[in-house]
Amino acid sequence: QVQLVESGGGLVQAGASLRLSCTASGRTLSNYVMGWFRQASGKERDFVAAISWGGDSTSGADSMKGRFAISRDNAKNTVYLQMDSLKPEDTAIYYCAARVGLRSTSSRDYDYWGQGTQVTVSS
Numbered sequence: 001q002v003q004l005v006e007s008g009g010g011l012v013q014a015g016a017s018l019r020l021s022c023t024a025s026g027r028t029l030s031n032y033v034m035g036w037f038r039q040a041s042g043k044e045r046d047f048v049a050a051i052s053w054g055g056d057s058t059s060g061a062d063s064m065k066g067r068f069a070i071s072r073d074n075a076k077n078t079v080y081l082q083m084d085s086l087k088p089e090d091t092a093i094y095y096c097a098a099r100v101g102l103r104s105t106s107s108r109d110y111d112y113w114g115q116g117t118q119v120t121v122s123s
Contacts (some may be wrong), residue, residue: 002027002098009117010053016121018082020097022114030054030074030094032089033099037107039116043093047105059103074088077095085120093118 008020022034033096035042035050047072049060067086069106072079094117104110 001031002028002032004096004098004112004114006094006096006114006117007111009094009119011043011088011120014086014121016076016086017082017084018086018119020083020096020117020119022079022081024077024079024098027102029072029079029098030072031100031113033101033103034070034072035097035098035099035104035110035121036070036079036094038090038094038119040089040092042104042119045107047107050103051079052103053093054116061105083119086119088121088123091120 002052003025006022033075036048037045038048039045051072052056055072067084069082098112099110
């Protein structure tokens with residue numbers, strides 16, 4: 001069992017940056033592919049980014065490429081999401097998730113989820 005806890009969310013103005021963290025306990029994170037998803041109010045949960053076990057391979061949603069970057073530090077059991085040039089439409093709850101297997105953009109493929117951290121971007 002893996003427990004995931006997100007942090008780093010908050011209220012920022014458009015154009016600002018935030019770095020989200022997801023720290024795991026219970027199991028070593030290096031055994032898992034990690035992903036970030038987000039869910040805006042009244043909308044479905046959308047894929048943001050994913051990273052391989054060793055951190056050498058990443059993928060990201062087209063709408064966020066160039067602004068968001070995923071990384072991981074297995075020694076710290078932590079995954080990060082660096083978000084730059086934030087826009088009001090980035091407002092959502094951001095979730096990290098873990099799975100055994102290959103990187104996936106589908107939330108259905110992930111086995112463990114954190115409780116999320118709220119990101120609000122004002123115009």
